[in-house]
Amino acid sequence: MDTTQITDAPPPTPQPTEAEQKRAARGATRPGDRIFLGLSRGSGILLLVIMAAIAGFLTYRASIAISKDDANFFTAFEWNTQLIPPKFGIAVLVFGTVVSSIIAMAIAVPVAVAIALFLTHYAPRRLRGPISYVIDLLAAVPSIVYGLWGALILVPHMNGLYGWLDDYLGWTGIFKWQGGAPRSMLTVGILLAIMILPIITNVSREVFRQAPQMIEEAALALGATRWEVIRMAVIPFGRSGVISASMLGLGRALGETMAVATVLSPTFDIQASLLDPGGGTFAQNIASKFGEASETGRDALIASGLVLFVITLLVNGAARMIIARRKEYSGANA
Amino acid sequence: MKLQRKNRRALAFGALAVSGALALTACGSDDTSDGGGSSASSTANASTIKCDDAKGQLLADGSSAQKNAIDAWVKQFTQACGVQINYKGGGSGAGVTAFNNGQVAFAGSDSALKPEEVTASKKVCSGGQGIDLPMVGGPIALGINISGVDKLTLDAPTIAKIFNAKITSWNDPAIAKLNPGVKLPSLKIQAFHRSDDSGTTDNFTKYLIATAKSDWPYDGGKTWQAKGGQSAAQSSGVAQQVKQTNGAIGYFELSYAKDGITPVSIDTGASAPVEPTTENASKAIADAKVVGTGSDLALQLNYATKADGAYPMVLVTYEIVCDKGNKSDTLAATKAFLRYTASEDGQKVLADNDYAPIPDDIIAKVRTTIEGLS
Numbered sequence: 001m002d003t004t005q006i007t008d009a010p011p012p013t014p015q016p017t018e019a020e021q022k023r024a025a026r027g028a029t030r031p032g033d034r035i036f037l038g039l040s041r042g043s044g045i046l047l048l049v050i051m052a053a054i055a056g057f058l059t060y061r062a063s064i065a066i067s068k069d070d071a072n073f074f075t076a077f078e079w080n081t082q083l084i085p086p087k088f089g090i091a092v093l094v095f096g097t098v099v100s101s102i103i104a105m106a107i108a109v110p111v112a113v114a115i116a117l118f119l120t121h122y123a124p125r126r127l128r129g130p131i132s133y134v135i136d137l138l139a140a141v142p143s144i145v146y147g148l149w150g151a152l153i154l155v156p157h158m159n160g161l162y163g164w165l166d167d168y169l170g171w172t173g174i175f176k177w178q179g180g181a182p183r184s185m186l187t188v189g190i191l192l193a194i195m196i197l198p199i200i201t202n203v204s205r206e207v208f209r210q211a212p213q214m215i216e217e218a219a220l221a222l223g224a225t226r227w228e229v230i231r232m233a234v235i236p237f238g239r240s241g242v243i244s245a246s247m248l249g250l251g252r253a254l255g256e257t258m259a260v261a262t263v264l265s266p267t268f269d270i271q272a273s274l275l276d277p278g279g280g281t282f283a284q285n286i287a288s289k290f291g292e293a294s295e296t297g298r299d300a301l302i303a304s305g306l307v308l309f310v311i312t313l314l315v316n317g318a319a320r321m322i323i324a325r326r327k328e329y330s331g332a333n334a
Numbered sequence: 335m336k337l338q339r340k341n342r343r344a345l346a347f348g349a350l351a352v353s354g355a356l357a358l359t360a361c362g363s364d365d366t367s368d369g370g371g372s373s374a375s376s377t378a379n380a381s382t383i384k385c386d387d388a389k390g391q392l393l394a395d396g397s398s399a400q401k402n403a404i405d406a407w408v409k410q411f412t413q414a415c416g417v418q419i420n421y422k423g424g425g426s427g428a429g430v431t432a433f434n435n436g437q438v439a440f441a442g443s444d445s446a447l448k449p450e451e452v453t454a455s456k457k458v459c460s461g462g463q464g465i466d467l468p469m470v471g472g473p474i475a476l477g478i479n480i481s482g483v484d485k486l487t488l489d490a491p492t493i494a495k496i497f498n499a500k501i502t503s504w505n506d507p508a509i510a511k512l513n514p515g516v517k518l519p520s521l522k523i524q525a526f527h528r529s530d531d532s533g534t535t536d537n538f539t540k541y542l543i544a545t546a547k548s549d550w551p552y553d554g555g556k557t558w559q560a561k562g563g564q565s566a567a568q569s570s571g572v573a574q575q576v577k578q579t580n581g582a583i584g585y586f587e588l589s590y591a592k593d594g595i596t597p598v599s600i601d602t603g604a605s606a607p608v609e610p611t612t613e614n615a616s617k618a619i620a621d622a623k624v625v626g627t628g629s630d631l632a633l634q635l636n637y638a639t640k641a642d643g644a645y646p647m648v649l650v651t652y653e654i655v656c657d658k659g660n661k662s663d664t665l666a667a668t669k670a671f672l673r674y675t676a677s678e679d680g681q682k683v684l685a686d687n688d689y690a691p692i693p694d695d696i697i698a699k700v701r702t703t704i705e706g707l708s
Contacts, residue, residue: 078559080557080559081557083557179522180524181575181578262567267529277564278564291530291531292531292532
């Protein structure tokens with residue numbers, strides 16, 4: 001996008017007088033300008049200071065907790081901060097957070113892209129408005145409401161799917177079901193998929209709508225079908241946008257708290273099967289342990305929060321790199 | 335015209351949202367106290383509450399296990415004295431932290447103050463320290479949901495094996511032996527425990543450690559330690575899962591053991607299995623020893639009691655206050671409120687709400703201690 005600004009002819013600017021040039025070189029001189037400059041610079045610095053203070057505080061508290069930890073913080077399969085000395089580890093939380101997010105992405109991204117393509121290229125004009133509106137509404141539902149819906153409606157209705165998966169895919173071990181209540185990683189993943197669907201759909205729709213009309217028309221003129229147009233013009237063009245949309249969704253899935261806490265049956269061990277109840281995620285663990293946590297317990301939860309923060313940073317960084325590498329598809333080159 | 339129509343539509347949406355929200359909150363509240371009955375029986379007592387010069391507002395926080403009891407007391411007390419009491423029920427840990435930061439007049443806790451917490455309390459209680467007053471007792475009920483079974487007896491080793499995933503089917507010989515004449519189905523046991531740290535877990539596992547050490551090889555504490563089984567947040571969550579799942583067993587305060595949940599009787603070695611009732615819990619608490627020093631009244635419960643009719647799986651929650659150095663603007667109200675809760679009328683309210691009153695000789699000490707608060 002930024003290349004367009006370079007190719008556009010700059011608007012003619014009147015040559016500044018000598019006095020004005022001098023003033024510009026010295027920066028703002030009129031009192032209003034100076035006050036505003038000070039205020040905005042101050043706000044900027046304040047923001048950095050606050051962020052640094054928060055990061056410093058979290059790291060400090062986390063380091064206190066980890067130094068007291070009697071188990072290995074990264075590999076231990078338990079979370080008991082009331083013991084003396086306390087024992088806690090994040091292995092289960094890393095596994096649960098990553099697995100539930102992967103399931104959510106695997107379900108949500110294809111569906112979201114399909115909805116976005118339908119809305120931009122297939123749906124009758126009359127349907128576009130209402131469907132978009134419903135998707136926006138989905139995004140506005142608070143997560144605790146999704147959690148209640150998940151616990152009261154989704155979980156009791158998962159038995160059929162679980163039985164089917166066990167019948168046909170049980171031999172893999174991943175989909176083996178022992179008849180426990182379906183409050184497992186798979187159900188959480190499905191719920192998360194529904195929760196992150198709106199944001200991925202909305203952003204993808206906007207990206208697909210920006211696909212260069214000229215290329216699409218050219219492809220149609222050459223005799224391409226509508227699917228070929230989408231495959232050859234729209235999807236390559238929108239790929240980086242869809243990736244950023246997915247990363248927004250992934251960010252939400254990684255940090256989702258209340259819905260997971262309501263639906264999952266958390267335990268501190270890793271189940272081989274995705275259908276067995278158990279496991280946990282960072283955010284869910286913090287929410288459910290915070291109320292009764294002692295001083296050390298809170299520090300330990302803060303330490304786990306820091307790890308989640310780092311994971312989120314890594315994911316976002318990776319997404320930025322992917323997008324940067326795909327710049328050639330940017331619409332400005334069309 | 336158009337504008338009007340728009341407005342009407344907005345109004346309809348608003349109404350829908352509001353009524354939806356109301357419906358949801360109605361479902362979400364887990365008010366387990368039998369509101370009607372308790373208020374009717376204790377309204378007459380309101381006049382006997384001594385207010386002294388209690389005034390202003392009290393902030394308190396702590397154990398959610400005693401929240402329903404406090405709510406019932408506060409209703410009576412506020413009616414009689416006009417003092418606003420705001421008990422948050424954010425959990426014992428949060429309560430003790432708030433108390434030691436000087437944010438609340440008293441805290442509720444499932445377990446007595448630890449030595450380092452007493453040390454920390456000296457900063458807030460100038461010239462004194464935080465003390466534990468046992469105020470609310472309660473049976474922890476084991477609840478089951480097995481279709482066709484409306485009565486079940488278990489003993490401590492069997493309970494330990496069930497929650498430790500050593501017994502996995504309801505028709506296990508160990509269970510059948512305790513229940514002659516009961517037709518047990520061949521059904522997988524689904525054992526539910528708390529996913530959050532809780533005093534209920536602490537007391538339940540303390541009971542198992544005291545009575546079935548060889549089958550329960552864990553340290554105990556507020557965090558659930560055994561592997562396997564399923565979990566849910568809060569007593570209400572565990573009770574809801576038990577209600578929904580055929581073959582489920584879970585532990586929670588007695589008030590949650592209703593509507594399709596069958597409470598389990600315990601074979602303690604007494605002449606007959608003991609049912610979880612408030613009366614039987616009080617009998618077991620009467621076996622407790624005061625282990626606190628000075629004016630502190632921390633209790634050590636005797637989980638291994640074999641007395642007839644004593645239900646051993648009990649929980650005692652404390653009110654934590656400063657023995658000396660309470661803040662002058664809240665002292666009168668705190669004393670008046672605690673005096674009421676420890677009074678005969680106050681303790682009577684407990685049984686109406688599925689809690690167990692504290693036995694006479696212990697509550698007598700609590701009353702003396704409350705009079706000495708300064």
